[in-house]
Amino acid sequence: xxxxxxxxxxxxxxxxxxxxxxxxxxxxxxxxxxxxxxxxxxxxxxxxxxxxxxxxxxxxxxxxxxxxxxxxxxxxxxxxxxxxxxxxxxxxxxxxxxxxxxxxxxxxxxxxxxxxxxxxxxxxxxxxxxxxxxxxxxxxxxxxxxxxxxxxxxxxxxxxxxxxxxxxxxxxxxxxxxxxxxxxxxxxxxxxxxxxxxxxxxxxxxxxxxxxxxxxxxxxxxxxxxxxxxxxxxxxxxxxxxxxxxxxxxxxxxxxxxxxxxxxxxxxxxxxxxxxxxxxxxxxxxxxxxxxxxxxxxxxxxxxxxxxxxxx
Numbered sequence: 001x002x003x004x005x006x007x008x009x010x011x012x013x014x015x016x017x018x019x020x021x022x023x024x025x026x027x028x029x030x031x032x033x034x035x036x037x038x039x040x041x042x043x044x045x046x047x048x049x050x051x052x053x054x055x056x057x058x059x060x061x062x063x064x065x066x067x068x069x070x071x072x073x074x075x076x077x078x079x080x081x082x083x084x085x086x087x088x089x090x091x092x093x094x095x096x097x098x099x100x101x102x103x104x105x106x107x108x109x110x111x112x113x114x115x116x117x118x119x120x121x122x123x124x125x126x127x128x129x130x131x132x133x134x135x136x137x138x139x140x141x142x143x144x145x146x147x148x149x150x151x152x153x154x155x156x157x158x159x160x161x162x163x164x165x166x167x168x169x170x171x172x173x174x175x176x177x178x179x180x181x182x183x184x185x186x187x188x189x190x191x192x193x194x195x196x197x198x199x200x201x202x203x204x205x206x207x208x209x210x211x212x213x214x215x216x217x218x219x220x221x222x223x224x225x226x227x228x229x230x231x232x233x234x235x236x237x238x239x240x241x242x243x244x245x246x247x248x249x250x251x252x253x254x255x256x257x258x259x260x261x262x263x264x265x266x267x268x269x270x271x272x273x274x275x276x277x278x279x280x281x282x283x284x285x286x287x288x289x290x291x292x293x294x295x296x297x298x299x300x301x302x303x304x305x306x307x308x309x310x311x312x
Contacts, residue, residue, distance in 0.1 A: 014295045019265045022272055024099075024137060025190030025216050027167045031099045033265055033290055035062035035220060036283055037274035038080050039069055045086040047278070052087060054280035056097050058287035064193075064220065064274050066103035066141055067126050077108065078129050085131040101137035101191075101220075102126050103171055105144060112144035119155040123164060139169040139193055143177050153184035160187045169193065169217070175207045182215065191218040196271065198241050198260050199226035201306045209269040221264050224273035230260055237308055244305035248298045258285070262292035263302050 019033035036055040041048055055063065063084075070079025081102060088095050104122040107113040119140075127135065138159060140152065159165040169191030170178060182189055192212055196203045196219070203209055203219075212219045225231060226238070233242040242256060249259040264271040275286045304311055 014297065016266045016294045016296065016299065018293055019262075019290045022218050022270050024167045024218050025188055027190055029099060029136060029167060029190075031062040031218070031272065032060050033270070033272055034060050034261065034286060035064050035101075035272050035274045036060050037222065037276045038063070038065040038084065039222075040276055040278050041065075041069065041080045041083060043278060045083045045090075048080075048083045049087045049091070050280055051278055051283060052084075052094060052098075054283045055287075056094065058284045059290075060275070060283065060287055061098050062101065062220075062272065063098045064101045066106075066139075067122060067129075068103070068106045068108070068141065071108055073108075078125065081126055081129040085129045089131045095132060099136045100130065100132065101139065102130065102135055103139040103141040103193075105141045112142060112146070114140060114144035114147040114152050114155075116151050116155045116158075119152070120158070123159055127164060134163060135165050137167045137169060137191055138165040139171045139191065140173070142172045143170075143174075149177075149181045150184040153181060153186075157186045167191065169220075171220075171222075175211050178211060178215070178217075189215065189217055191220055193220040193222055193274075195223050196221040196264065197224045197226040197230065198245060198263055198302055198306050199229055199238060201303065204267070204303075209267065209271070212269045219269050219271045221271050221273045223276070224264055225257055225260055225276075231257065237306075240305045240308070241302065244302045248294070248302060251298065252292055252294075254288070254292065255285075258289045258292070259302075261286060261289045262294060263299060265289065265292075266294040266299055 021030045023030050065080055067078050070076040105114045156168045167190035169189050171193035194203045194208055229238050233239045245256045245259045249256050261273040264273050
């Protein structure tokens, strides 16, 4: 009876666990609960260096890029990896402070090629541009339905056994595609990178997050602010979700953006939001999200707004 009364009166009993460092599958590699993404890194290598220092100094050590980043529809393939590589060559000590993730498999204008031969060349090209001997996490960027998953699995296994890659993962793969690829792999997948935000909750409902927990995959959320729509909501649903986040943000003494990150991080799958800002101050501000503590009531309030209908 005393325990029941405590549960009803003490709000601490409903507080969800605080964000902690995550582990990449069974590799033993730990990463910060927040990542910095380089998709929008269109500045100079000096700009990249400033942002990278801001992230690392703030405790954000999972750095996410891809060989396609920099492509403008006509040129620029590999440019962002190249800029990061220039920074790491100039300041080699930074490499030891980060967990480096990159992606391959998009081949404009095909658009995809994940044959064993192409992926081997793509991996070597990424290593060369980044100026490193090993990539901590290598992800297949989008599924190539014309490559048999067994062939892709052979490439990923070779990448790990060769020492060029420490862990492997996928991005934008369906539950079935992850299951099928996993069946052919000798090296277990360590991460998955879906689009997920308070405006795109499908991965919570369609089995992706359940699968991530079952297979011990680290979920890395790209576009955690809904492509900016959370900050400038237009539709009725977007405004409702923004309002729900604002209400929690006021209770937590934080901003809408940080509340959106915190909402993702409170999920038991251990979701790692990828902060896409290229402004050092915003990256440093985002790192404060690890101090947030959500209650179940607050979390479900946002989830209900995202669903647009009451929970059963």
